[in-house]
Amino acid sequence: MVRGNDRWSVTSIDVARHAGVSQSTVSLVFAGKAEGRVSPLTQQKVLRIAEELGYRPNIAARTLRLGHTNIIAFVIPDVTNPFFAAVLKGAEQAARAHDYAVILVSTDNDQAWQGVVMDALTTHSIEGFVLCAVRPPDNLDLSLLRGRALIVDDTYPDLTALQLDIAGGTQAAMQHLIELGHRKIAHLASRRDTATFRLRGMIYEQTLSQLGEPIRAEYTAQAALEPEDALQAARQLLQATDIPTAIFCDDDLLAIGVYKAAREMELAIPGQLSVVGFGGGLIAQTLAPDLTTVAIPAGRLGEQALEILYTILNTTQPVASALMPLQLRIGDSTALPRP
Amino acid sequence: MVRGNDRWSVTSIDVARHAGVSQSTVSLVFAGKAEGRVSPLTQQKVLRIAEELGYRPNIAARTLRLGHTNIIAFVIPDVTNPFFAAVLKGAEQAARAHDYAVILVSTDNDQAWQGVVMDALTTHSIEGFVLCAVRPPDNLDLSLLRGRALIVDDTYPDLTALQLDIAGGTQAAMQHLIELGHRKIAHLASRRDTATFRLRGMIYEQTLSQLGEPIRAEYTAQAALEPEDALQAARQLLQATDIPTAIFCDDDLLAIGVYKAAREMELAIPGQLSVVGFGGGLIAQTLAPDLTTVAIPAGRLGEQALEILYTILNTTQPVASALMPLQLRIGDSTALPRP
DNA sequence: AAGCATATGTCATACGTATGATGTTGTCAA
DNA sequence: TTGACAACATCATACGTATGACATATGCTT
Incomplete structure (x- = not known):
C-alpha cells in the first residue's frame, strides 16, 4: 500500500496551536460540547482558524475513541433489481440527512452473508444494519444484530421489522x-x-x-x-x-x-x-x-427504514415494528376475462 | 448516541495474553508481516487463539495508525437507473475480492457533490473514488482527487479514465x-x-x-x-x-x-x-x-473500474486510461423503413 | 476580607494497532 | 572460548480525538 494520508494532516493540535488554545478546547468546540466550557469568543476564533487551515476531524481517531462510526450497512439481494435500487436510493438520501454513510452489501450468494455481516460489524465498526428482504442465516449469532438492525419486508424473532402489507x-x-x-x-x-x-x-x-x-x-x-x-x-x-x-x-x-x-x-x-x-x-x-x-x-420505504433504524440506534428500548400499506395501481393489463 | 462498542472488545492484547505472547507478535501475524519475525509455531498458536476468542482487528485503530482505510466511494447520478445499478453491482463484487468496502454516493443534485467529496475524503478517510458518469464541479480542488480517483464514462484533465467507445x-x-x-x-x-x-x-x-x-x-x-x-x-x-x-x-x-x-x-x-x-x-x-x-x-465495466482504481491506489505512477468497446445488439425494433 | 459559585481553560489519559529499535537466545565458525 | 550472526520475541511509541478530573480567574455574597 503506497498511499498515505501524509498530504492531509491538519489536526486539532494544529488548530489549537494557531489559535493559541489547547487541543482540548478545539475538540470541545467540534464535538459540540462547548456550552459552558468555552467562551463564545474563543469558539469563534477556533472555528475561524479551523476554517482557514482546512481542518477536518479525523474520523478514524474519533471512532477509535468513541467506539462508533457513522456508517450503516444496507444489505439487499441484488442492486440490479429496480425495486431494491429504489429502496436504496430513498435510504441513502435519508441517511445523508442524518450524517450517516451507507455501505452497500449484495448477497447474491447467501453463503457470503454471515461472513460479511460479521466482518462489517466488527472490522469496520458498522453501527447499524438495514436488512432488506434478506433473512439472516440461522446460525448467525443474533446478539450481534439486536439493537442495531432493522429488517425490511421480512421478519425475524426479536428484531424490529418494517413490514409491507x-x-x-x-x-x-x-x-x-x-x-x-x-x-x-x-x-x-x-x-x-x-x-x-x-x-x-x-x-x-x-x-x-x-x-x-x-x-x-x-x-x-x-x-x-x-x-x-x-x-x-x-x-x-x-x-x-x-x-x-x-x-x-x-x-x-x-x-x-x-x-x-x-x-x-x-x-x-x-x-x-x-x-x-x-x-x-x-x-x-x-x-x-x-x-x-x-x-x-420503494423510495419512502427506504426513507422510513432509515428513520426507524435511527431510532433503534439511539434508544435502549425495543422499537416497535411498523407496517406500510400498499395500494393496487390499476393499469391497462387487466380487463374482463375472454368469454 | 447511546450505542457503544462495549459489547465487542476482543483486542489484540487479549489474544496476546491468552497466547502468552506480546501484542506486537499478534499484530505482526495479523498484518501478514510475520515472515522471519515470528516462528511458524507461534503463528499457528496466535491464529488459533484469535479464532477461539473471535478476535477481529479494529479497523478504526488500524486506520488511525496507517492513515488509510479500505473504503472507496462509488459516485453515480442515480442508483435507480438500471445501467448504474449494474455497474455498481460489478464494482461491488470486485471490491469485495480486494477487501474493499463500497460507500454509495448519489448526486441527483449536483450541488451536494463537492461537499460530499471533501467530507468523504477527509472525514471518512475514503481511499479512492470511482466517478461514474459524474463530472467533478469545476471549483473542486483537483489535487484531492489526483492519484485516488477514476472517472468512468467521462473525462477530466489529469484523471485516469475508463472510457466507453x-x-x-x-x-x-x-x-x-x-x-x-x-x-x-x-x-x-x-x-x-x-x-x-x-x-x-x-x-x-x-x-x-x-x-x-x-x-x-x-x-x-x-x-x-x-x-x-x-x-x-x-x-x-x-x-x-x-x-x-x-x-x-x-x-x-x-x-x-x-x-x-x-x-x-x-x-x-x-x-x-x-x-x-x-x-x-x-x-x-x-x-x-x-x-x-x-x-x-455494465457489470464488466464496474469490475474493470475497480481493477483500475486498485492499480491507481497502489502505484505512484500515473495510470493509463482504458477504452471499452461496445457492440450493437440487434433486436426486433429495427427494420426496413416504411415506403 | 474571606468564602463560594460560576465561567473558562488545560492536563492527562485511553481508545487498539503497527512498527522501528532493542533485547534475548541459540548456533556455528575460527 | 569467543565473537558474529541469525532467529525470534518484546518494548516503546505514535496515530488524532474525546472527556473526566483539575486549575485558574472573576464576580458576588456575607
Missing part, C-alpha cells in the same frame, strides 16, 4: 381480478422462499378457496426473479389444458416473462389475458400496456 | 439504420450535458452529414433520463411535418418514451418506426419488441 396488497389484486369476473387465475411465484413471497401464495390460495374455486397445480409455477426464467415459467402456465384468463405475478420482473410468453402465443393483453404484478417501479412503466400492479412506495 | 457504438447504430435504408433519422438526446452524451450527438450529426443528409432541428429533442419526460420529447419528434422513420435514443430509458409515443400514435415498431437505444440492460429486455441497442457490458 403484503396480505392487503395481494388481496386487493385478487379482488380486482375476481370483480372483473376472473376465476381461472394462475400464480407465477418467486422461487425465493421468504416470508414476503410465502404470504402472497397463501393469500392467493385463500382467496380462491373462499370462492369455492379449486387450487390447480398446473396454475402455479415458480421462477427466479429475472425475465428469462420467468418466460419459461410463464410458457408453462399458458400451456395448461385450460388456459388461465389471468396471471398474478409475485413481482413485476416476473410479469416481463408473462408479457413475452403472451406475445409468443399471440395472446393479447388484456383482451385475452389479464396480468397483475407486484412492485410498481420502472418496470411497470416500461411494459406496454401499462401493468396493473401492487405498487410499493 | 461511445463513438464506435453510435457509429454502429447509425450504420445499422442506414444500411436498412433509413434516412429520416431523429435523435432523442439526453438533457444531461456530459461528454458521453455530447459524443453521441456529434457522431449522429456527422454520420448524417457524410451521407449528405441535412440536420433538421425538428429531428432532435432532449429529455431527462426518465420515461415521463422522454414521452413528451418523443411525441414532439413524431409530430414533425415529415415523420422520421427511425429514432436513435441516447439511452434505453428514453426508448421507453418512444415506445409509448409510438403506441399512442399507432405507429407499429418496427414496421412504421425503427428504434435504437443505448444501454442494453433490463429495459432492453423488457420492451417489446426487443430493443435494438448499443449494449454496454
Whole structure:
C-alpha cells in the first residue's frame, strides 16, 4: 500500500496551536460540547482558524475513541433489481440527512452473508444494519444484530421489522381480478422462499378457496426473479389444458416473462389475458400496456427504514415494528376475462 | 448516541495474553508481516487463539495508525437507473475480492457533490473514488482527487479514465439504420450535458452529414433520463411535418418514451418506426419488441473500474486510461423503413 | 476580607494497532 | 572460548480525538 494520508494532516493540535488554545478546547468546540466550557469568543476564533487551515476531524481517531462510526450497512439481494435500487436510493438520501454513510452489501450468494455481516460489524465498526428482504442465516449469532438492525419486508424473532402489507396488497389484486369476473387465475411465484413471497401464495390460495374455486397445480409455477426464467415459467402456465384468463405475478420482473410468453402465443393483453404484478417501479412503466400492479412506495420505504433504524440506534428500548400499506395501481393489463 | 462498542472488545492484547505472547507478535501475524519475525509455531498458536476468542482487528485503530482505510466511494447520478445499478453491482463484487468496502454516493443534485467529496475524503478517510458518469464541479480542488480517483464514462484533465467507445457504438447504430435504408433519422438526446452524451450527438450529426443528409432541428429533442419526460420529447419528434422513420435514443430509458409515443400514435415498431437505444440492460429486455441497442457490458465495466482504481491506489505512477468497446445488439425494433 | 459559585481553560489519559529499535537466545565458525 | 550472526520475541511509541478530573480567574455574597 503506497498511499498515505501524509498530504492531509491538519489536526486539532494544529488548530489549537494557531489559535493559541489547547487541543482540548478545539475538540470541545467540534464535538459540540462547548456550552459552558468555552467562551463564545474563543469558539469563534477556533472555528475561524479551523476554517482557514482546512481542518477536518479525523474520523478514524474519533471512532477509535468513541467506539462508533457513522456508517450503516444496507444489505439487499441484488442492486440490479429496480425495486431494491429504489429502496436504496430513498435510504441513502435519508441517511445523508442524518450524517450517516451507507455501505452497500449484495448477497447474491447467501453463503457470503454471515461472513460479511460479521466482518462489517466488527472490522469496520458498522453501527447499524438495514436488512432488506434478506433473512439472516440461522446460525448467525443474533446478539450481534439486536439493537442495531432493522429488517425490511421480512421478519425475524426479536428484531424490529418494517413490514409491507403484503396480505392487503395481494388481496386487493385478487379482488380486482375476481370483480372483473376472473376465476381461472394462475400464480407465477418467486422461487425465493421468504416470508414476503410465502404470504402472497397463501393469500392467493385463500382467496380462491373462499370462492369455492379449486387450487390447480398446473396454475402455479415458480421462477427466479429475472425475465428469462420467468418466460419459461410463464410458457408453462399458458400451456395448461385450460388456459388461465389471468396471471398474478409475485413481482413485476416476473410479469416481463408473462408479457413475452403472451406475445409468443399471440395472446393479447388484456383482451385475452389479464396480468397483475407486484412492485410498481420502472418496470411497470416500461411494459406496454401499462401493468396493473401492487405498487410499493420503494423510495419512502427506504426513507422510513432509515428513520426507524435511527431510532433503534439511539434508544435502549425495543422499537416497535411498523407496517406500510400498499395500494393496487390499476393499469391497462387487466380487463374482463375472454368469454 | 447511546450505542457503544462495549459489547465487542476482543483486542489484540487479549489474544496476546491468552497466547502468552506480546501484542506486537499478534499484530505482526495479523498484518501478514510475520515472515522471519515470528516462528511458524507461534503463528499457528496466535491464529488459533484469535479464532477461539473471535478476535477481529479494529479497523478504526488500524486506520488511525496507517492513515488509510479500505473504503472507496462509488459516485453515480442515480442508483435507480438500471445501467448504474449494474455497474455498481460489478464494482461491488470486485471490491469485495480486494477487501474493499463500497460507500454509495448519489448526486441527483449536483450541488451536494463537492461537499460530499471533501467530507468523504477527509472525514471518512475514503481511499479512492470511482466517478461514474459524474463530472467533478469545476471549483473542486483537483489535487484531492489526483492519484485516488477514476472517472468512468467521462473525462477530466489529469484523471485516469475508463472510457466507453461511445463513438464506435453510435457509429454502429447509425450504420445499422442506414444500411436498412433509413434516412429520416431523429435523435432523442439526453438533457444531461456530459461528454458521453455530447459524443453521441456529434457522431449522429456527422454520420448524417457524410451521407449528405441535412440536420433538421425538428429531428432532435432532449429529455431527462426518465420515461415521463422522454414521452413528451418523443411525441414532439413524431409530430414533425415529415415523420422520421427511425429514432436513435441516447439511452434505453428514453426508448421507453418512444415506445409509448409510438403506441399512442399507432405507429407499429418496427414496421412504421425503427428504434435504437443505448444501454442494453433490463429495459432492453423488457420492451417489446426487443430493443435494438448499443449494449454496454455494465457489470464488466464496474469490475474493470475497480481493477483500475486498485492499480491507481497502489502505484505512484500515473495510470493509463482504458477504452471499452461496445457492440450493437440487434433486436426486433429495427427494420426496413416504411415506403 | 474571606468564602463560594460560576465561567473558562488545560492536563492527562485511553481508545487498539503497527512498527522501528532493542533485547534475548541459540548456533556455528575460527 | 569467543565473537558474529541469525532467529525470534518484546518494548516503546505514535496515530488524532474525546472527556473526566483539575486549575485558574472573576464576580458576588456575607
